[in-house]
Amino acid sequence: MALTKLTSNLIEGGTGTDWVTAIQTSNFTAAAGKGYFVNTTSQVLYVNLPVGVVGMEITIQDYAGTFATNKVILNANGSEKIQGSALEGRINTNNATAVLIYQDATKGWTSQDVELNTTTISWATPTGQSLTYSTPSPQSSAGAETTTFTTTTFTATLAGSTISGTATIAGLPSGITAAQTITGSGAGNTLTVTLTGTFPATDYINTNLTLSGLIVLGPPVVDFLVIAGGGNSPGYGGGGAGGLRTSYGSLSGGGGPAESNVTFVVATNYSVTVGGGAPIATSTANKVKGNNSILSIPSGTITSLGGGSAGGPNGARTNVDGGSGGGYNNNYTDGNNAGGAGTANQGYAGGSAAAVYGADGGSGGGGAGGVGVNRNGASGSDGGPGLSVSITGAAVIYAGGGAGGPSASPGAGQNNPGGGGTGPSYNGTAGKDGIVILRYQTGYTITNPGGGLNFTTAVDGSYSVTSITGGTGNIQIN
Numbered sequence: 001m002a003l004t005k006l007t008s009n010l011i012e013g014g015t016g017t018d019w020v021t022a023i024q025t026s027n028f029t030a031a032a033g034k035g036y037f038v039n040t041t042s043q044v045l046y047v048n049l050p051v052g053v054v055g056m057e058i059t060i061q062d063y064a065g066t067f068a069t070n071k072v073i074l075n076a077n078g079s080e081k082i083q084g085s086a087l088e089g090r091i092n093t094n095n096a097t098a099v100l101i102y103q104d105a106t107k108g109w110t111s112q113d114v115e116l117n118t119t120t121i122s123w124a125t126p127t128g129q130s131l132t133y134s135t136p137s138p139q140s141s142a143g144a145e146t147t148t149f150t151t152t153t154f155t156a157t158l159a160g161s162t163i164s165g166t167a168t169i170a171g172l173p174s175g176i177t178a179a180q181t182i183t184g185s186g187a188g189n190t191l192t193v194t195l196t197g198t199f200p201a202t203d204y205i206n207t208n209l210t211l212s213g214l215i216v217l218g219p220p221v222v223d224f225l226v227i228a229g230g231g232n233s234p235g236y237g238g239g240g241a242g243g244l245r246t247s248y249g250s251l252s253g254g255g256g257p258a259e260s261n262v263t264f265v266v267a268t269n270y271s272v273t274v275g276g277g278a279p280i281a282t283s284t285a286n287k288v289k290g291n292n293s294i295l296s297i298p299s300g301t302i303t304s305l306g307g308g309s310a311g312g313p314n315g316a317r318t319n320v321d322g323g324s325g326g327g328y329n330n331n332y333t334d335g336n337n338a339g340g341a342g343t344a345n346q347g348y349a350g351g352s353a354a355a356v357y358g359a360d361g362g363s364g365g366g367g368a369g370g371v372g373v374n375r376n377g378a379s380g381s382d383g384g385p386g387l388s389v390s391i392t393g394a395a396v397i398y399a400g401g402g403a404g405g406p407s408a409s410p411g412a413g414q415n416n417p418g419g420g421g422t423g424p425s426y427n428g429t430a431g432k433d434g435i436v437i438l439r440y441q442t443g444y445t446i447t448n449p450g451g452g453l454n455f456t457t458a459v460d461g462s463y464s465v466t467s468i469t470g471g472t473g474n475i476q477i478n
Helices: none
Strands: 018-024 034-038 045-048 057-062 072-075 089-091 097-102 118-123 140-144 152-157 162-164 168-170 176-183 190-197 204-207 210-212 215-217 221-227 244-246 269-274 293-297 300-304 387-389 396-398 435-441 453-460 463-477
Touching: 034 045, 221 293, 221 300, 244 300, 244 387, 269 435, 269 453, 293 435
Parallel strands: 018 034, 034 057, 045 072, 118 204
Antiparallel strands: 057 097, 072 089, 118 140, 152 190, 162 215, 168 210, 176 190, 221 244, 221 435, 269 293, 269 463, 293 300, 387 396, 435 463, 453 463
């Protein structure tokens, strides 16, 4: 008798594809030997695969051409495999006709249109703020969506500079966050960024992260203004201003050229002494210079010399040299006499005095901006001008010479730091105290380990300005 009916047991693996006519728009469980039209227009769909039989096929057809937008995710049954892996599979090619064939327990369900449902993240070297970055390690990792991302680290540093603050990091993949730690507080310290989280749904290939918002400070470069105390006036002559040394701006008209600024070493003590002004004279012969101001620096010291005292009357007429020189006190019995000498690049000489019959009088003390005015008449004369320096952010006149008396008008700046004492009478006046001012990048701070200094700090734009008005002690910049 002829065979009139084809039975499935005569064909190994089944009788071919039996298409399900209903369009699949939600998650479903597939059966062996079936074909499915799958519409992912509205959402990602999950398909649960059955227990495999060698040679069995399942066909999945992209009904709407949307698999690249909303993929199909395949879940194997129990411990079975997809493409030889325990991970999920996915179909994400538009208009795909994916034929899944079950090979065996080792390979499981396989198809040329199926790939493992993993996300790959690879990294470029981060950029931003001119820092030196290491490439993130590991540079590439892969894992299933929502599974734990492989912990990744990278570092940033800049030779000779200090990093502080918290970075804003642009370009992080979805689901991944960054923690930050800074090791060290000095030049060349290191920022370490640690990336953790879960794998996102899409690949991020050669991902570029950009850092911003950190404070990156070069070595602490400091501008200085160091002014010594002014000399006193025991009589009619004007006291000399304290010596002035600075790296900020121009010493136009006085004191010589500005000096170079100084690069300090962080977390290192540097001594500072602010010179006091000479006290008021206790007698007409009590000629006292101002006290030196001293700032130690890595290469040595910056020393400004105290201002010279003025000459007094009655046998004590000669003046005293100093940062700026004191003015001469004269009467009708004296000839022409020069004022005290100033110190190069710190100040100027005091004024000279000529004989004036019947009257004592004094010439002006030297200032940081010019010589004291000579006394050529019965009255006194102005002190040498002070010097305008804008190291604090505002123009301030410092270290003016004291005026010679009697009846002299004040010398410019004589009442500011480092000013010389005036000579309106036989008593005279004291010299003004000196000052040390330091200007440096905001982000650094100056402290006074052990105390001993009187100081305040203000901000001028992107710079901090510390004014030390008295005392002796150490400073430290950090």
